[in-house]
Amino acid sequence: MRLVSGWLVIVVVMLMVSGCRWFNDDKGMFVNRADDYVDADESAPLEIPEDLSSAAVQDVMVVPPTTHSGRRVMYADGAPRPEAIFARDEAEGVKIQKLGDRRWLLVPQSPAVVWPKVVQFFADNGIAIASEDPDAGHLTTAWFGPDDGSARDVVRLSIASGREEAKVKSGRDRVKVAIEQGIRERTSEVHLRYENDSLRQPSETALPEVSDVGAVEVELVGELGSYLASNVGDESVSFVARNISTQVKAELIRTDDNQPALRLTLEFDRAWAMINQALADAAVPITDVDRTEGIVYATVTDKILNQESESWFLVRWLTRDEKPRPVEVRMVEEPGGYQVLVFDAKSKPLPIDTAEQVLLLIREYAT
Numbered sequence: 001m002r003l004v005s006g007w008l009v010i011v012v013v014m015l016m017v018s019g020c021r022w023f024n025d026d027k028g029m030f031v032n033r034a035d036d037y038v039d040a041d042e043s044a045p046l047e048i049p050e051d052l053s054s055a056a057v058q059d060v061m062v063v064p065p066t067t068h069s070g071r072r073v074m075y076a077d078g079a080p081r082p083e084a085i086f087a088r089d090e091a092e093g094v095k096i097q098k099l100g101d102r103r104w105l106l107v108p109q110s111p112a113v114v115w116p117k118v119v120q121f122f123a124d125n126g127i128a129i130a131s132e133d134p135d136a137g138h139l140t141t142a143w144f145g146p147d148d149g150s151a152r153d154v155v156r157l158s159i160a161s162g163r164e165e166a167k168v169k170s171g172r173d174r175v176k177v178a179i180e181q182g183i184r185e186r187t188s189e190v191h192l193r194y195e196n197d198s199l200r201q202p203s204e205t206a207l208p209e210v211s212d213v214g215a216v217e218v219e220l221v222g223e224l225g226s227y228l229a230s231n232v233g234d235e236s237v238s239f240v241a242r243n244i245s246t247q248v249k250a251e252l253i254r255t256d257d258n259q260p261a262l263r264l265t266l267e268f269d270r271a272w273a274m275i276n277q278a279l280a281d282a283a284v285p286i287t288d289v290d291r292t293e294g295i296v297y298a299t300v301t302d303k304i305l306n307q308e309s310e311s312w313f314l315v316r317w318l319t320r321d322e323k324p325r326p327v328e329v330r331m332v333e334e335p336g337g338y339q340v341l342v343f344d345a346k347s348k349p350l351p352i353d354t355a356e357q358v359l360l361l362i363r364e365y366a367t
Contacts, residue, residue: 106182106367127144158216163216184367277365
């Protein structure tokens, strides 16, 4: 009787093992389609006979193109881990950013939202717009004097205060503004320059390197920033300015040897300051820097990168390793900007997932 029971147990176990396979493969009663996307082929487009109209035939489930993701690799063993979402602790709002003598506004909205607000700012203050290029994000006001229009609007009062500080008593004034896509998605940068035709020949460029009077620029940037901050809840979109957002400053790409990289269309000083500030804001310890070589030495952990183990919670708790991992964040010059690459302490490429998370963290905390 015991012998029969033993054989019965063996038979039951074998049936269970084979049964799992029978229920879980592509040939059993219940087909597992979890990995079918790997072998999926794109269907040929629908062909409409020439004697019939194709006006009513539309693709109702269009897949939008992806331009900002570097994840263009086939993962045959399963879908890759989703990109981490890094939470910024500080409240989002309009900020004045500074780098040396340069300053600009950082607005937590897309350029298509910011553009009509900047245009309305000058309209509310009675300042006419002489030229505008919404696609490029550039506008130039008409020339005006201190006594033109209302004497109490904030634009003329700001210019009068700056001119008095700089002891400029003559000439006409105008303002040039450039609205650009921010480094992070759904953010904008607003750059402003002041010109006075009695100080030098007016610039023909869309945005001069510096303002004719720095004190005036400081006043105007502050007033425009306050105006945008008071209207930050308004999300009306300008369709004429929607192309500004296509001018990406930070894009996750893959190099020729399939390594993740963050492409920055910035000059060195701005890119260097941005990387260091982003790591500091993300609470990533920086151990050393080499500005000459464009390398930042830092340490990261899985917790910082939001790379928690996918295993059962008890195993995850028992095996969790928070040992700091030294990394090198390196800037490599390329035409039009720089590539940011991540290496380990021995200057060898990090695993793809880890390198991507470091680069995504830098992009998310960039300003």
